[in-house]
Amino acid sequence: MDHESFRRYAHEFVDWIADYLENIERFPVMSRVKPGEIRSKLPASPPEEGEPMERIFADFKEILLPGMTHWQHPGWHAYFPANNSPESILGEMLMAGLGAQGMSWLTSPAATELEDLVMEWLRGILGLPAGLQGVIQDTASTATLAALISARERATDFESNESGLRRPLIAYASTETHSSIEKGVKIAGYGRQNLRVIPTDAAFAMRPDKLEEAIRADKAAGFQPAVAVATLGTTSSGAVDPLRPIGEICARHGVWLHVDAAYAGTAAVCPENRWILDGAEYLDSFVFNPHKWMLTNFDCSAYFIRDPGALIRTFEIHPEYLKTGADPYVKNYRDWGIPLGRRFRALKLWFVIRSYGTAGLRAFVREHLRLARLFRDWVAAEPGFEVPAPVHFGLVCFRWNGGRNEEESARINKALMDRLNASGEIGLTHTVLGGKFTLRLVIGSRLTEERHVRRAWELIRTTAAGIISA
Amino acid sequence: MDHESFRRYAHEFVDWIADYLENIERFPVMSRVKPGEIRSKLPASPPEEGEPMERIFADFKEILLPGMTHWQHPGWHAYFPANNSPESILGEMLMAGLGAQGMSWLTSPAATELEDLVMEWLRGILGLPAGLQGVIQDTASTATLAALISARERATDFESNESGLRRPLIAYASTETHSSIEKGVKIAGYGRQNLRVIPTDAAFAMRPDKLEEAIRADKAAGFQPAVAVATLGTTSSGAVDPLRPIGEICARHGVWLHVDAAYAGTAAVCPENRWILDGAEYLDSFVFNPHKWMLTNFDCSAYFIRDPGALIRTFEIHPEYLKTGADPYVKNYRDWGIPLGRRFRALKLWFVIRSYGTAGLRAFVREHLRLARLFRDWVAAEPGFEVPAPVHFGLVCFRWNGGRNEEESARINKALMDRLNASGEIGLTHTVLGGKFTLRLVIGSRLTEERHVRRAWELIRTTAAGIISA
Numbered sequence: 001m002d003h004e005s006f007r008r009y010a011h012e013f014v015d016w017i018a019d020y021l022e023n024i025e026r027f028p029v030m031s032r033v034k035p036g037e038i039r040s041k042l043p044a045s046p047p048e049e050g051e052p053m054e055r056i057f058a059d060f061k062e063i064l065l066p067g068m069t070h071w072q073h074p075g076w077h078a079y080f081p082a083n084n085s086p087e088s089i090l091g092e093m094l095m096a097g098l099g100a101q102g103m104s105w106l107t108s109p110a111a112t113e114l115e116d117l118v119m120e121w122l123r124g125i126l127g128l129p130a131g132l133q134g135v136i137q138d139t140a141s142t143a144t145l146a147a148l149i150s151a152r153e154r155a156t157d158f159e160s161n162e163s164g165l166r167r168p169l170i171a172y173a174s175t176e177t178h179s180s181i182e183k184g185v186k187i188a189g190y191g192r193q194n195l196r197v198i199p200t201d202a203a204f205a206m207r208p209d210k211l212e213e214a215i216r217a218d219k220a221a222g223f224q225p226a227v228a229v230a231t232l233g234t235t236s237s238g239a240v241d242p243l244r245p246i247g248e249i250c251a252r253h254g255v256w257l258h259v260d261a262a263y264a265g266t267a268a269v270c271p272e273n274r275w276i277l278d279g280a281e282y283l284d285s286f287v288f289n290p291h292k293w294m295l296t297n298f299d300c301s302a303y304f305i306r307d308p309g310a311l312i313r314t315f316e317i318h319p320e321y322l323k324t325g326a327d328p329y330v331k332n333y334r335d336w337g338i339p340l341g342r343r344f345r346a347l348k349l350w351f352v353i354r355s356y357g358t359a360g361l362r363a364f365v366r367e368h369l370r371l372a373r374l375f376r377d378w379v380a381a382e383p384g385f386e387v388p389a390p391v392h393f394g395l396v397c398f399r400w401n402g403g404r405n406e407e408e409s410a411r412i413n414k415a416l417m418d419r420l421n422a423s424g425e426i427g428l429t430h431t432v433l434g435g436k437f438t439l440r441l442v443i444g445s446r447l448t449e450e451r452h453v454r455r456a457w458e459l460i461r462t463t464a465a466g467i468i469s470a
Numbered sequence: 471m472d473h474e475s476f477r478r479y480a481h482e483f484v485d486w487i488a489d490y491l492e493n494i495e496r497f498p499v500m501s502r503v504k505p506g507e508i509r510s511k512l513p514a515s516p517p518e519e520g521e522p523m524e525r526i527f528a529d530f531k532e533i534l535l536p537g538m539t540h541w542q543h544p545g546w547h548a549y550f551p552a553n554n555s556p557e558s559i560l561g562e563m564l565m566a567g568l569g570a571q572g573m574s575w576l577t578s579p580a581a582t583e584l585e586d587l588v589m590e591w592l593r594g595i596l597g598l599p600a601g602l603q604g605v606i607q608d609t610a611s612t613a614t615l616a617a618l619i620s621a622r623e624r625a626t627d628f629e630s631n632e633s634g635l636r637r638p639l640i641a642y643a644s645t646e647t648h649s650s651i652e653k654g655v656k657i658a659g660y661g662r663q664n665l666r667v668i669p670t671d672a673a674f675a676m677r678p679d680k681l682e683e684a685i686r687a688d689k690a691a692g693f694q695p696a697v698a699v700a701t702l703g704t705t706s707s708g709a710v711d712p713l714r715p716i717g718e719i720c721a722r723h724g725v726w727l728h729v730d731a732a733y734a735g736t737a738a739v740c741p742e743n744r745w746i747l748d749g750a751e752y753l754d755s756f757v758f759n760p761h762k763w764m765l766t767n768f769d770c771s772a773y774f775i776r777d778p779g780a781l782i783r784t785f786e787i788h789p790e791y792l793k794t795g796a797d798p799y800v801k802n803y804r805d806w807g808i809p810l811g812r813r814f815r816a817l818k819l820w821f822v823i824r825s826y827g828t829a830g831l832r833a834f835v836r837e838h839l840r841l842a843r844l845f846r847d848w849v850a851a852e853p854g855f856e857v858p859a860p861v862h863f864g865l866v867c868f869r870w871n872g873g874r875n876e877e878e879s880a881r882i883n884k885a886l887m888d889r890l891n892a893s894g895e896i897g898l899t900h901t902v903l904g905g906k907f908t909l910r911l912v913i914g915s916r917l918t919e920e921r922h923v924r925r926a927w928e929l930i931r932t933t934a935a936g937i938i939s940a
Contacts, residue, residue, distance in 0.1 A: 067580025110537025164661030191634030
């Protein structure tokens, strides 16, 4: 395709995207296709001769679009949000047009320097301790893996890097920790059995006394405690592990403290939410995802680290073909993560932060917290419903609890979720809290307004009533 | 920003991108900024109040753009190409607009099913063995890490996953292997000392006899050979490790064979280049990057695996909040790699393959190979220059060899590279081959035509003459 044709189609695509965002409420939140349905409509083999873009775009609209789940829908209350924003889409467009590669400073100096700057902005915007250094990763899973590997190397004095992992290293996280921790301990070679799962309190937050107990027991048994992961805003219920006592324990025992604030980190743009960071002076690494609640297109995960040397010493490689004259004077972010090649992700983040301003980001978060509390109060006041976990951020866990036994309640809650998702108006997901099937409703989409939350609650009440009376 | 403002700016950005691609030759290939120069022009703190997009876009053009290296320039001969294309940019635009998340089938069924389909298309387009299953990763570094981890688990019967890595596992790769292999063995816990570096022949390809020798020696010493990496198209010189004898050795010794064809894999779209895949029936995993030479925006790395079970068993996690009713019937690609969240990368690849057709992809590759051979012949015919490695694909290694000693030749070649890069007309990089400083010129950019290659050679000859006579 020549550049004039590109210009024509790209203008057409822009209008389609603007219309899509404008009219997104007309789509069902969750796709209604069955497994295999999309693929069955597409040719099994690629075309020999090129096809016109009209036809490809038509197939996109007619075949693929019905198979999409609309994450930007104002009725999106499932998982966590993965917000895009007009500003971020504009940033992605320029990134795609430039097609630049930020593996080394030299391969796109502005990409490296803007990343360096924007991460320092973010550190300040969240009120994280001075001195932490930042780098953009694709996801929190990858950032957490980097933390687990850095901790492994610190615990073995870089011996595993050099001669391989040979002794049991122990990792600690709560029962409510995200699955990426288990995945990371498997990948990094700790082994799943060496992840100690620490009990939580009634609010689903890690119990520091149990952490200390576990560390002491491991030391007594001759194992080496290497890393603990504290979560600010767990995926199940939004619980907040108490950073200060956990940090004190980690400091006392020489354990690397990684903080997973993938979802809730964004809340710290507001000073009134910074209680979650009390004790942050103890952390060794910290991750949160601007691609969740900070309006920046996936993927963009912000990883902060106290001692980048531990990261770089593990990841750096110096083949001749990557050496440049600038190396002694610059950051080469390829040594700060797993991939060599790097997208110019800082651009979209810079667009978002400048266009919103810090005041705009605070207002965005505050409105979601207001709506979440509103929803929580409605549910809590409704007979037959309960809110089984504190609502710190935009996630509200709730359940119908009017069954004769837990089995019946679980069945009704499950049916409620399925019908709500089938409605097309809202999308939500579930978890299990204290052994009980529980619904999760997250308020965090850019387009969600009070009217959407009111409608969601109306839908939940009437749908539940319909199921119960049936 | 509201959606009407987005529409307005996005149209403006489209015209900017089209103009940029149309006029890209007016930019110097390599950025001319000094370390710190870009950052010094940007405010140290984020704005409190949001700023208008006019100002942000103006800063992009005036401050950031001079700090960009123009990877899409027709004079881009450095590293390897990282081609975008109009089709792929269009795909990226839709991806950004949809803002969808493909971690599970349910979270965007069309994203999973299109990825499944497009990877099967790619397998066929390259002539890879039937039965290999594909998944898109961000980069070859990550895909190679996945291979090293799968190999580790197979070698330990999934014991390291379960209880941690405890014994020395050995990895094998040639002296010319990409640095991502060393990085991977460090991350996966093998340890750098357990990477055996196998000597190469005069064409810089791995010597199978030396591989077998090393495996036998390790077995005799009580170590466990786990994985060998064969490279098709090394980064330094484009060398091709002989897959068949290497595969036979791996099969004989129960060693996982991973094939790194990150750059040259695309060449296999042409049947006349498929000699590089002779012996592919032995491979356990294979990676190549459509984001290099197949016109698909970075990032998009195609990873194929014979037994996905080995990958999935290592990576899968089953927290309650990720369970869906569709799980028994679908692929959940989150278990096929490190990150949980996944972009809808299949879309841009589908746009490229359909718009070019397989015939268009073959023509694209063949023209680059024709130009590379043309350039190779010019250099080889020129007194004082040499081509020290076979030219299998678009990479031509060359050097001025008229110095009184190697030191003088290296100094001249280094000066030649610096002056060529300072010219703004072309960009190239270097390596060391057989201990000698060598220049690398890669022909693989979408916009590179014969006139550009002629001009590059003229510039090289006259610049070299200027340095030598000075």
